[in-house]
Amino acid sequence: MYFGRIPRFSPSFSPAEALVCARTLARKPDDATSVAEFERTFAAYIGAKHAVMTPSARFAFYLLLQAMGLKAGDEVVIPALTYFAIPSMAAAAGIRPVFADVGLRSHVLDSAAFEAAITPKTRAVVPTHLYGTPCDMDAINAIAKKHGVRVIEDCAQSTGSRYRGVRAGNLGDASYYTFGLTKNITTLSGAMITTNDDEIARSCRAAMEATTYGPAERAAKEAATGLAMMFATHPFLYPWTLHPAIVLGNKLGSDPLHERFGEVEVRYEGVPTSFQKARPRAVQAAVGIKQIERIEALNGARIRNGRALDEALANVDGILTPVYPDGAEPIYMSFVIHHPRRADLMAALRKRGVDTTFGYMSDCSDHPLFPEFRRPKPNAAIIVRDQLHLPVHPRMDERDTRHIAEAVRQAIRELAS
Numbered sequence: 001m002y003f004g005r006i007p008r009f010s011p012s013f014s015p016a017e018a019l020v021c022a023r024t025l026a027r028k029p030d031d032a033t034s035v036a037e038f039e040r041t042f043a044a045y046i047g048a049k050h051a052v053m054t055p056s057a058r059f060a061f062y063l064l065l066q067a068m069g070l071k072a073g074d075e076v077v078i079p080a081l082t083y084f085a086i087p088s089m090a091a092a093a094g095i096r097p098v099f100a101d102v103g104l105r106s107h108v109l110d111s112a113a114f115e116a117a118i119t120p121k122t123r124a125v126v127p128t129h130l131y132g133t134p135c136d137m138d139a140i141n142a143i144a145k146k147h148g149v150r151v152i153e154d155c156a157q158s159t160g161s162r163y164r165g166v167r168a169g170n171l172g173d174a175s176y177y178t179f180g181l182t183k184n185i186t187t188l189s190g191a192m193i194t195t196n197d198d199e200i201a202r203s204c205r206a207a208m209e210a211t212t213y214g215p216a217e218r219a220a221k222e223a224a225t226g227l228a229m230m231f232a233t234h235p236f237l238y239p240w241t242l243h244p245a246i247v248l249g250n251k252l253g254s255d256p257l258h259e260r261f262g263e264v265e266v267r268y269e270g271v272p273t274s275f276q277k278a279r280p281r282a283v284q285a286a287v288g289i290k291q292i293e294r295i296e297a298l299n300g301a302r303i304r305n306g307r308a309l310d311e312a313l314a315n316v317d318g319i320l321t322p323v324y325p326d327g328a329e330p331i332y333m334s335f336v337i338h339h340p341r342r343a344d345l346m347a348a349l350r351k352r353g354v355d356t357t358f359g360y361m362s363d364c365s366d367h368p369l370f371p372e373f374r375r376p377k378p379n380a381a382i383i384v385r386d387q388l389h390l391p392v393h394p395r396m397d398e399r400d401t402r403h404i405a406e407a408v409r410q411a412i413r414e415l416a417s
Ligand SMILES: Cc1ncc(COP(=O)(O)O)c(C=O)c1O
Pocket: 055, 056, 057, 058, 059, 082, 083, 085, 086, 128, 130, 154, 156, 157, 177, 178, 179, 190, 191
């Protein structure tokens, strides 16, 4: 029986991994040894010399800015379309985020815009492999080298993607990743730095060793949320549980998933506090090790679904579909289309059982959090106005991608009539 009800995301967390969580918590293993094992596993997967586990990508970015010796008054080029916490961390360290535009359909840093943003104070650039799509790294690295700028890859949405056969995260000076419940792999909460640079690794490791552990029970709560979401987004349960809740929420003017997984945008005055800064625990590492065993299957399913949507939607009038930089091998963290009436399109798709989202990225070049760094960028502005994220998660199969493509075609016809 096919219900044609498709959630916007489904966590990669499984009951087997919940069991790993419970066992790890019961055995009270040495946190540092377990985390070191996950770091080795992850470094080997990326092909990097060093990996240092961190509690969040934003803290990882903060540590990398320190490790690379950026100081107050220096500049870092950041794509205008990104997660607010990244420019916020630079600003908290006294470093000026200089926003550069992204490609309208690639959604990632435009290399010409990066070069145009360089000044004598530029010390680093952050190519953000947004929505699972690697940036044009040949061009970005060539420009960075010419101007003596360090390259920090943001792989928060791109763990496992490749560029010309090389894993994202192994293309610049250092990188960070994040593994929240909505990401392609999860450690419940947690993140990672990778680098081939001994000095950067040493500095980040020393900084992490100086942080204190958060409560172990936090992971148990996160595991319970992961399991609940896993069941609530199960193809047989979703139509009768979360889907009606989302439809009802929308009627009442709210979005329960956005409220649960979204984050209030605040500007940091210093390094983030609480769990975003706490040292990772064995329980997170144990889940991470299990997830790395499955990452190729999880990403492979995303790639299959993303390619099916690419193909099915390429010639649909009225929407823009993604384009990928030459050499990019995306993992399709999101499948983003543009439509000038996206709220109406979202409602029309929901009627057909397809749950979508506007996503969590902001146009940081024109954001009230950063008035003194304001530098409006046209493509980022259009994307945040028009983007709609279609489901592409690994729980979907061929019937789902066909259903989504047909729903998009019907919805667009309905809006045009
Ligand atoms: C592109 C990007 N960069 C950075 C982050 C920040 O990650 P964290 O919440 O681990 O700090 C996110 C979070 O989703 C992200 O999507």
